[in-house]
Each structure stands twice: as C-alpha cells, then as structure tokens.
Amino acid sequence: MTKQKKKAPVSIGDQIELQIVGLNHQGEGVGRFHSFTIFVPDTVPNDQVIARVISLQKNYARALPEKILKPSPFRIAPFCQHYGACGGCQLQHLAYQQQLQFKQNLVADTLKRIAQIEIPVHPTIGMANPWQYRNKAQVPVGVEAGIVQAGFYEKRSHKIVNLASCPIQHSANDETVKVVRQILQEMGISIYSEANHTGFVRQIMTRTSFATGDILLVLVTNGRRFPQADNFVQHAREKIKNLTGIVQNINTKRGNTILGPEEVTLWGNHYITEKIGLLQFKVSSRSFFQVNPLQTEKLYAKTKEYAALTGQETVFDLYCGIGTIALYLAAQAAKVIGVEIVEAAVKDARENAKLNHINNAEFHTGAAEAVVPKLLQQGYRADVVVVDPPRKGCDKTLLKTITIMQPKRIVYVSCNPATLARDLKYLNENGYKALEAQPVDMFPQTSHVETVVLMSRVEN
Numbered sequence: 034m035t036k037q038k039k040k041a042p043v044s045i046g047d048q049i050e051l052q053i054v055g056l057n058h059q060g061e062g063v064g065r066f067h068s069f070t071i072f073v074p075d076t077v078p079n080d081q082v083i084a085r086v087i088s089l090q091k092n093y094a095r096a097l098p099e100k101i102l103k104p105s106p107f108r109i110a111p112f113c114q115h116y117g118a119c120g121g122c123q124l125q126h127l128a129y130q131q132q133l134q135f136k137q138n139l140v141a142d143t144l145k146r147i148a149q150i151e152i153p154v155h156p157t158i159g160m161a162n163p164w165q166y167r168n169k170a171q172v173p174v175g176v177e178a179g180i181v182q183a184g185f186y187e188k189r190s191h192k193i194v195n196l197a198s199c200p201i202q203h204s205a206n207d208e209t210v211k212v213v214r215q216i217l218q219e220m221g222i223s224i225y226s227e228a229n230h231t232g233f234v235r236q237i238m239t240r241t242s243f244a245t246g247d248i249l250l251v252l253v254t255n256g257r258r259f260p261q262a263d264n265f266v267q268h269a270r271e272k273i274k275n276l277t278g279i280v281q282n283i284n285t286k287r288g289n290t291i292l293g294p295e296e297v298t299l300w301g302n303h304y305i306t307e308k309i310g311l312l313q314f315k316v317s318s319r320s321f322f323q324v325n326p327l328q329t330e331k332l333y334a335k336t337k338e339y340a341a342l343t344g345q346e347t348v349f350d351l352y353c354g355i356g357t358i359a360l361y362l363a364a365q366a367a368k369v370i371g372v373e374i375v376e377a378a379v380k381d382a383r384e385n386a387k388l389n390h391i392n393n394a395e396f397h398t399g400a401a402e403a404v405v406p407k408l409l410q411q412g413y414r415a416d417v418v419v420v421d422p423p424r425k426g427c428d429k430t431l432l433k434t435i436t437i438m439q440p441k442r443i444v445y446v447s448c449n450p451a452t453l454a455r456d457l458k459y460l461n462e463n464g465y466k467a468l469e470a471q472p473v474d475m476f477p478q479t480s481h482v483e484t485v486v487l488m489s490r491v492e493n
C-alpha cells in the first residue's frame with residue numbers, strides 16, 4: 034500500500050491566526066497551526082497574531098506577522114531606531130528576563146533533540162545592563178549620492194545604510210565610526226564599490242578596551258598605496274579621544290572576507306590592551322577576542338570552576354585565540370598548552386604570557402585537528418582539555434584524539450548549541466559524560482547563545 038503524504042494545513046499566501054508558543058534558534062516566534070509548525074519573525078511567546086504564509090517546507094512554514102491581535106506581556110518596544118532593518122539584533126522586542134530564559138531553554142532543548150542529553154542547564158548568567166557591551170565594531174563603507182555611508186547592509190541588498198548609533202556598542206566605537214566617516218568625506222578619500230571592485234576604503238573596524246579606554250582603528254583598504262595617510266592620521270588623532278593606534282589592513286580580494294592578510298601600522302600601537310580578571314591582554318586587529326569583556330570574565334570563571342584545577346594538571350586550551358583561557362587558568366595548573374590557527378593570535382598569546390609573567394604556558398600554531406595528534410605522538414598528555422571552537426564546532430579528528438588522550442575532564446565552551454550538541458553526543462558515546470551546562474549571555478539583544486559544559490571521563 035502506498036503511504037499517503039500528509040498535506041500541510043497551509044498554502045503560500047494564506048492568512049492565518051495563531052498563538053506564538055516559543056522561539057526558534059534564530060529568535061523567530063514559533064506557532065502551531067493545526068499542529069503544523071509556523072515560524073513568524075518579529076513575534077514573541079504569548080503573542081496572538083495574524084500572519085501571512087510566505088514559504089512552505091515539508092515540516093514547517095514561514096509567515097510574516099500582519100497584525101498583533103493580542104501582544105504578549107513579554108513584548109517591549111525595541112530601543113534602537115535601526116532594529117529590524119539592521120539585522121544585528123534579533124531580540125530587542127523581548128524583555129531581557131525572557132531573553133535569558135529563551136537561551137536556557139534553547140540549550141536544554143538542543144542538547145535533548147540532537148544529542149539525547151538531559152543534564153541540568155542552569156539559568157543563563159545575564160548582564161545588569163545589557164547594552165553598550167560590544168568592544169568591537171566592524172562596518173562596511175559606501176557612498177550614496179555623494180555622501181559617505183558607514184553602517185550596515187540593508188536587508189536583502191548591498192546598499193549600505195548609515196548607522197546613527199548602535200546601542201549594543203561601547204559608545205567609543207560608535208563615535209569612532211562616525212568621526213572616521215566624516216574624515217573620509219571631508220578628505221574626499223575614495224570609497225570602495227563592491228559592484229565594480231574599485232575605490233579604496235572598504236571597512237572601518239574599531240576595538241575599544243573597557244579596562245584602559247584604548248581605541249584601535251583599523252581601516253580596511255582595497256590596495257596598499259595610501260597617499261593621504263599622514264593627513265588621515267593627523268585628522269583621526271585630533272578628533273578621536275583615546276585613540277592609541279591606527280592600522281591599515283589591505284584586502285584586495287572580492288568577496289565577504291573583511292580582513293586581508295597584510296597590515297601596516299600607520300600610527301601608534303597595532304593592538305589594544307584589555308583586562309580580564311587580574312590579567313592583561315594585548316589584542317591585535319586580526320586576533321579573535323570575545324566581544325563582551327564584562328561577560329567574558331563570568332564565562333572564564335565558570336570555565337575555571339569546571340576545570341577544578343589543583344595545581345598539578347596539564348591543561349590544553351584548544352582554539353585558544355590570544356591565549357586568554359590558558360593564561361586565566363595558568364596559576365592553578367602545572368602547565369597550560371594553547372593551540373590556535375591564526376598566527377597573529379598566537380603571537381599575541383605568547384606576548385600575553387610574558388606581559389603577565391606566566392612561565393608555564395606554551396602555544397602552538399596550526400589547526401587543532403592537525404597539531405593535537407602530533408602533540409599526542411610526541412608524548413604530550415592533558416588532564417583537562419578546554420575547547421572553544423568557532424560556530425562550526427570541533428573537528429571529528431580532534432575529538433577522537435582527545436578521547437585517546439583520556440583527560441579527566443573536558444570543558445566545552447561553545448557559541449553554537451547545535452554543534453555543541455553534535456560534539457557532546459560523540460564524546461558521550463566515546464568515554465565521557467556531560468554533567469551540567471551553564472549558558473552565559475555574551476550577546477544580549479541577539480539570539481546568539483554561549484554555553485559552558487562540563488564533561489567527565491567515565492571510568493571503566
């Protein structure tokens with residue numbers, strides 16, 4: 034007998050009424066229409082809405098809200114004038130307590146759904162003031178009717194819209210972008226056109242230290258020759274208070290990659306100095322650094338707690354960036370070993386060890402999945418392994434190598450619950466047991482979720 038295909042209860046173009054009952058991982062409202070899942074952006078749990086179906090898949094549809102019949106008590110007015118158009122934030126219309134609840138639920142649900150892991154997932158550690166937390170701004174530059182624009186790409190287009198201000202940015206980043214845009218306009222410096230791959234200035238990037246106030250300005254340019262460089266430096270130094278360095282990053286490639294491989298320091302330092310806990314860190318333009326320094330300290334404190342060091346252990350910090358976690362744990366460990374793929378970050382990590390007078394840290398450059406098997410072959414062993422990979426999670430070869438190395442504990446720091454769950458499932462099936470998870474809100478107002486998970490080796 035042929036199986037009858039179940040027909041979706043909606044078609045594209047239908048107008049439907051539904052109650053929003055949850056949020057998906059992108060922060061879009063989730064409702065059910067005759068048990069069929071409908072994603073409705075810009076809605077929050079407990080909204081009663083009328084929405085129009087715009088796309089249909091086998092198991093779900095997407096619909097745009099047309100009318101909020103009854104707003105949820107958790108719905109609030111978004112703070113930012115660019116909210117929605119910019120796309121950088123997804124949850125400004127949801128009260129902060131519910132944002133934290135959403136992140137806790139998302140971690141618990143994802144671990145259960147993808148990895149069949151049910152462990153305590155603690156309430157998300159939030160911020161007292163969940164605004165102005167970002168230490169780094171990175172904005173494309175363009176021209177519209179002769180006026181230099183620096184901001185964000187308009188949705189589904191490559192038109193750059195000027196950002197009046199960004200409430201999740203440190204105000205110094207906001208100000209720096211504005212001032213640089215004015216200088217570019219006044220000096221008539223040529224601006225990059227994505228369509229023609231011509232023009233000079235492509236992006237403005239700034240990093241501000243919350244601890245010292247240092248500001249690093251990085252101008253990404255489509256070419257090396259910068260005839261007005263001295264003049265630009267002079268204007269920027271005059272107008273940007275606390276500016277400590279200007280770097281020209283050269284990116285002549287087409288495409289979305291922001292930073293190119295070559296840099297020239299036009300003036301001052303090519304890094305900022307930031308503090309996490311008692312330690313100082315030099316962060317240069319191309320190195321990864323957590324965007325929210327206040328929450329980073331809470332994230333690392335939890336990592337330290339889960340690592341439960343006694344002073345005897347060798348600790349691996351894989352995907353270590355500028356060595357922050359390794360150095361944060363170094364005082365409680367016999368030895369810390371960091372592995373990181375970006376050479377500039379490893380250089381920062383080594384300098385950071387010196388800066389903090391830490392002598393029991395070593396750093397290796399390369400892909401963790403290539404370096405760690407070599408270290409294992411050379412006789413290295415870890416008692417505790419910390420991994421903090423990018424969104425795509427850990428490489429399978431790396432996970433396998435870790436299980437062969439048999440550390441007592443693994444502390445997994447993750448910015449993507451889906452790949453976290455996938456990797457925990459593998460580790461769970463290969464000698465480790467996940468014990469608990471702690472979400473930390475590193476990215477308030479957005480749907481991004483950071484989580485620390487403690488895993489322990491199962492003794493046979």
Ligand SMILES: C[S@@+](CC[C@H](N)C(=O)[O-])C[C@H]1O[C@@H](n2cnc3c(N)ncnc32)[C@H](O)[C@@H]1O
Pocket residue numbers: 320321322323351352353354355356357358372373374375378399400401402421422423448
């Ligand atoms: C989420 S960041 C974590 C950095 C650091 N733990 C921190 O807290 O600042 C991930 C880091 O992994 C690095 N990375 C990406 N792929 C890698 C790989 N295959 N092997 C080693 N490092 C990698 C990135 O350059 C980045 O510095």
